Amino acid sequence: MINKLTAKIQKTQAPIVVGLDPMLNYIPKHIQEKAFKEYGETLEGAAEAIWQFNKEIVDKTYDLIPAVKPQIAMYEQFGIPGIAAFKKTVDYCKEKDLIVIGDIKRGDIGSTSAAYAVGHIGKVQVGSSSYAAFDEDFATINPYMGSDSVKPFMEVCKEEKKGLFVLVKTSNPSSGEFQDQLVNGRPLYELVGEKVAQWGEECMGDTYSYVGAVVGATYPEMGKILRRIMPKAYILVPGYGAQGGQGKDLVHFFNEDGLGAIVNSSRGIIAAYKQEKYAKFGEENFADASRAAAEDMIADINGALEAAK
């Protein structure tokens, strides 16, 4: 899957991923009203609104982009109907040949970690049959519990040729509370980065490893260092746009081959119609605004990469 991701990024010339993190207040009124008319103001109604919103954004952007990243929390909050909308979104994006990064940030140990791994990127055995319950292509995972939490995911990655992004340095303001603590003079996130590089050696694709890392756009200097520590890890970069990151901050997250990083934008794309810049599209045409925002983001990042050559 890391080979497919690399190939799709080269083909689209778009090292970006659209974060499908639908908050209800991003969803245009006409979609909400239609869903609530059919299902009432219920969990089912919210799930239907999310699904219709996602579908339209995917329909208007899938040819531009290599991948999407649905954030499962935004679906899980609506209970079982919400999770059904997550699954419907995953399936639909795969039909459109998009790579799906499940932003699940799971982390547990042993058989529990294995359960998350088979559930999200592998197959679970039931008697003599097996089922891919969620079937994302990549999953994000949390490293706090150490190798015991990562190894079961690596096993599944090897079997299924799928991939991981391990949280290393996250984009949020308080990420430093623990991640930046100095251990023998070096921040903890560097140690985690070294582990990612080690884990990654066991699961290599053609050029990059199945084991990637999450490093926030909001910390470009740290991105530069982590790029060197994990040369074969694809870096998933959240924090672009709404959280403050810009194309010019991101050049050092990439390798000299122009690859090695994929930048996420969620709200900046899916709720673009709410920005002054894209207001001309109007609420009805929200997905056209998303397309325009995706095009602008691609141009911003490619421009910055070009300028840095």
Added chain:
Amino acid sequence: MINKLTAKIQKTQAPIVVGLDPMLNYIPKHIQEKAFKEYGETLEGAAEAIWQFNKEIVDKTYDLIPAVKPQIAMYEQFGIPGIAAFKKTVDYCKEKDLIVIGDIKRGDIGSTSAAYAVGHIGKVQVGSSSYAAFDEDFATINPYMGSDSVKPFMEVCKEEKKGLFVLVKTSNPSSGEFQDQLVNGRPLYELVGEKVAQWGEECMGDTYSYVGAVVGATYPEMGKILRRIMPKAYILVPGYGAQGGQGKDLVHFFNEDGLGAIVNSSRGIIAAYKQEKYAKFGEENFADASRAAAEDMIADINGALEAAK
């Protein structure tokens, strides 16, 4: 909810929690066969087997114990039917007046963390209505991303009078890879413990805080130190039994009031019938074996607490 947990522990004289982490290979053949006959060897069949297994264990132990801790990964691996079995289990345990600790180990930031929090221990808004999607009483959470991930959960705890257990020092062998790293001469888990104590001050119940901690039974010396660092935090202690912890190792996880810790056993109770010690019950009477194992665990821990007085 922390007041209710404390009261229930005092009433049952049982500082234990039964981990409802049903692996299919723990579930007796007759239950699996019945479920597969009805639903086939499908995700629905697996979910039905899990639910029937849980129900029988709960029916045979609910009067002995204050709380259960379903591990959501064991349900999530079976997709949407699995998650429906999780919800059914949560609801059933609450009907039996058990406190439900959702072992979800979620961790994300800002609005995403808030989505997990409202979904699991709070209420989500849909138009003018609100819904408690999963409605556990407590949730476990991962601190790697810092306060940004914990605060949204604290907000919901305050509103709903629910509780948290933050991962501090986990029971697994590789927990030390990052958690034990020395920061200014002190292990990272102590820093996390200090943060738990700080967060906890903002959310106090009568005697203990809504913000508790997870500290593994397999590290009793660390438990002793963390007990002092977080005097008002309830400690959820995994790793008893199958992972190696014993009652005598656990006395320092408790405060002098005999409270402050709740010890989890999963496989040691729910799959007790597979142990030689409880084999006499037979596979058909697996839930009687679970009851006996719960009684033995309570006696072991209370005996150790008594001996330490």
